[in-house]
Amino acid sequence: MTTRVLICDDSSLARKQMARALPKNWNAEVTFAFDGRNALEKLRAGAGELLFLDLNMPEMDGYEVLDAIRKEDLPVLTIVVSGDIQPEARARVRKLGAIEFIKKPTDTDLVLKLLQDYGFLRPEDLVEDHEQSAASDTTNTTSTSAPISLNDYLQEIANVAMGRSSDLLARLLRVFVKQPIPRVEMIARSELSMAISAAQADSSYSAVCQGFTGAGVAGEALLLFADASFNDMAELLHYEDMDTESIQVEVLMDMSSILFGAFLKGIGDQLDLKLGLGHPTVLGQHRQIGDLLEHHSTRHEKLLCIEISYELEDREISCDMLVLLTEDSVPFLEQRLQYLVD
Numbered sequence: 001m002t003t004r005v006l007i008c009d010d011s012s013l014a015r016k017q018m019a020r021a022l023p024k025n026w027n028a029e030v031t032f033a034f035d036g037r038n039a040l041e042k043l044r045a046g047a048g049e050l051l052f053l054d055l056n057m058p059e060m061d062g063y064e065v066l067d068a069i070r071k072e073d074l075p076v077l078t079i080v081v082s083g084d085i086q087p088e089a090r091a092r093v094r095k096l097g098a099i100e101f102i103k104k105p106t107d108t109d110l111v112l113k114l115l116q117d118y119g120f121l122r123p124e125d126l127v128e129d130h131e132q133s134a135a136s137d138t139t140n141t142t143s144t145s146a147p148i149s150l151n152d153y154l155q156e157i158a159n160v161a162m163g164r165s166s167d168l169l170a171r172l173l174r175v176f177v178k179q180p181i182p183r184v185e186m187i188a189r190s191e192l193s194m195a196i197s198a199a200q201a202d203s204s205y206s207a208v209c210q211g212f213t214g215a216g217v218a219g220e221a222l223l224l225f226a227d228a229s230f231n232d233m234a235e236l237l238h239y240e241d242m243d244t245e246s247i248q249v250e251v252l253m254d255m256s257s258i259l260f261g262a263f264l265k266g267i268g269d270q271l272d273l274k275l276g277l278g279h280p281t282v283l284g285q286h287r288q289i290g291d292l293l294e295h296h297s298t299r300h301e302k303l304l305c306i307e308i309s310y311e312l313e314d315r316e317i318s319c320d321m322l323v324l325l326t327e328d329s330v331p332f333l334e335q336r337l338q339y340l341v342d
Contacts, residue, residue: 003028003120006048008039008065009081010057010181011156013148014104016341018052018081021106023115025126036060036068043074050120053098055082055089056159056179066096079114081106083163084179086170104160105270150330151184153337158182158306158323161266166310168262173236176313183307193290196224196307196320203228206248206285207292208256211278212264216332217271219303219325221264222293223256227286229317236315249282256280259310259321267323271336302327 005028007018015032022028031047033039037060042048051069055062062080069076080093083104090101100114115121159182166177204227211220225233230248234240237254239247260280268275284292304325311318325333 001027001124004047004049005030005052006033006039006042006050006076007031007052008033008036008057008062009052009054010035011054011152011159013152013156013341014054014081016148017104017106021108021111023112023121023126026115026121027127036062036065039065040068040074043069043076044072048076051076051078052081052102053078055080055084055093056181058181063092063096066093066098070097077118083160085163085167086177087167088170088176089179104156104163148337148341150334150337153340154184154304154306154333155182157267157270158184158308160270161263162308164266165259165262169258169310172258173312175236175315178311178313180309180311183305185305186302187305188302192303192305192322192324193293196289196322203288204286205289205292206230206252206287207283208252208280209283210256210260210280212275214268214271214273214275216335217273217275217325217329219323219329221256221260222283222322222324223252223259224289224292224320224322225252225255226318229319232312232315232317236312236317245285248285252282252285253280255319259319263308263321263323271333304330304333 003026005022007015007030009015009018019030019032022030031042033042035057039051039053040060043051053062053065062082066078069078078098079100079102080098081102081104082089085103093101099118102110102114112121162179162182166179169175170177205224206227207225208223209220212218230251233251233255234247237251239251257280260277264275264277304327306323306325308321309318310321
């Protein structure tokens with residue numbers, strides 16, 4: 001008996017990885033959805049009895065999809081596959097009806113076990129001379145055989161690394177970190193301040209930077225912390241007398257230590273390399289974005305920029321993290337991408 005499987009993820013790389021994690025000799029018909037709305041359209045048309053669902057997507061995220069499935073009583077069992085590994089994220093998807101949660105990158109052995117545990121993979125569901133069902137993405141724009149761009153690749157590994165850093169922050173501060181979709185683009189250094197989407201032109205920020213190097217990769221991480229967030233963050237970190245400059249610097253350093261360390265290790269693990277980290281440096285305090293990034297404005301080489309805007313739920317706390325990879329890092333990243341998709 002053929003099992004109808006729907007894989008929903010906005011990343012073409014993640015869709016490909018999830019499809020590869022399924023047993024090769026499983027009698028399954030696999031189709032794909034590129035976002036939550038697309039997934040619901042396919043489910044209403046009967047395209048899936050088992051759904052592998054990402055959480056962090058544009059337009060309609062995984063939480064909204066689960067809520068719609070429950071309200072419409074759609075006949076599908078859902079396994080969430082996400083880089084957001086916060087305990088609260090796991091609890092929320094369970095409450096919304098997901099039967100299991102798998103963290104990215106996907107563990108093929110765990111997928112196999114879950115398929116067996118929930119009765120989707122029985123001896124009679126395996127075929128000896130398996131000819132894989134034509135698993136095509138009916139969006140007419142992406143498929144598992146379509147080329148995967150470097151930006152898509154970096155967005156997906158940034159998504160996984162962001163999940164690790166958010167999980168650490170959530171556990172330390174006992175908060176829930178909203179998961180944005182990482183932005184990836186190649187920009188000139190001189191355009192950096194204009195490219196930061198979360199920055200408010202009339203607001204002041206404080207910033208910390210930390211360089212990193214690895215075999216074939218180099219760059220720096222920047223944390224831009226909104227001054228308006230200092231008091232709330234100091235309270236969460238149990239600091240007192242927030243008006244002193246030394247305490248504000250400590251808050252900056254604490255935040256950068258939490259976010260930089262976990263994020264860069266997550267990137268390094270996925271690229272299979274060890275990143276050496278430099279010492280964090282305070283770029284400036286209580287200044288506008290353009291002033292804080294002045295040291296970039298006179299240099300003309302391009303940067304591969306990954307931007308993540310962190311927000312804490314129910315708190316007036318936000319910060320922007322930029323991971324800036326040098327143009328010389330691009331050939332190494334393209335090589336790693338080619339190795340991954342071959």
